[in-house]
Amino acid sequence: MQQLDGRRARGDESRRAVLARAVDIASVNGLEGLTIGRLAAEVSASKSGVAALFGTKEQLQLAAVETARGIFTASVIDPARIQPRGLRRVCALLRSWIDYSAGRVFEGGCFFFAVSAEFDSRPGVVHDAILRAVDERDAFLVSSIGHAVDQGELVGITDTPQLAFELTALIEASNSYSLLRRSAEPYEFARRGIVSRLQAYGADTTVLAKTGFMDPLPG
Template identity: 40%
Template structure:
């Protein structure tokens, strides 16, 4: 086997492991993903699984990186062509809420769940999810400042407060969808976002 082919196959195996870890973590929590379970599900040895990451923590971080990339593609990339400001934000939050209500077995928000799981546990995983959510808040704040510049929001408005409230809507939607299985949660969340941003629709 050539070194190039070996590297490609190794990368493919690593991707399979991370994808299965993501699937398990959505239902059992990131800490609940064990090397033994992954090995069994993938038909691999435990050494074969851990050999791609070195430690369970490294596997958790790789899974989290995958979740961040999924979020970027599902939410941020989908609204890139929408006019900046309140319209883009309304659409972005709508995409986020829709992704929480996804019928493909990944209900809820992975990052929100991991944040709750690790918020009181200092370490690299907590740091990584904090960085991801802080990046999202910075994105929201940037769009809000653009909205102020465009005259869509008042100049004397509190951007930090609005970021807090918008993210609060998303957190409420996550709990209503994940815990209460409320079919009205996505629509309620969209209406709340529209009201906070002062836009007519969250197209």
């Protein structure tokens, strides 16, 4: 039994190592550019060995999506959850999201921005897996904005999904333009845009400053 457990542990470790490279490849070349043969060459493994870990290209794609979902959650969602519900959590979420993209957690920028464009009009299980991950992300942002509204920290908002859409669009545009132009400036544009939108709904500038969206207030 211990021998079997050891083999399973080594298999799990190999799978994690291979997937770490797989998500980077997909963020640059798309999920269709992610093949068992190419991945084997990238990690200096045999094609049969990688195939044994995933079976088919589609299963590899699904595993990459799930791995990327976990990385995004750990990099963006979990740090925001540490903050109390309300405006602080909204700001922490958006700040972490910008940092995740600007810091190139994935080699090709935001994994889900890249693969969503690739599979948005292609029905199937991979499309559905991407959609579930994006819906999970969006639902957390909508919910976080809703708590800020309920606590009176954002006022005059009658459509939280609309504001969530606008804030997401700013971050996704900054990701795209930053990659295209090899510049960090688009993230500054996104930051300013987020500040403008939140201030339009009465966001406390002290909170914005403490969460890194504005320069610290004097005094």
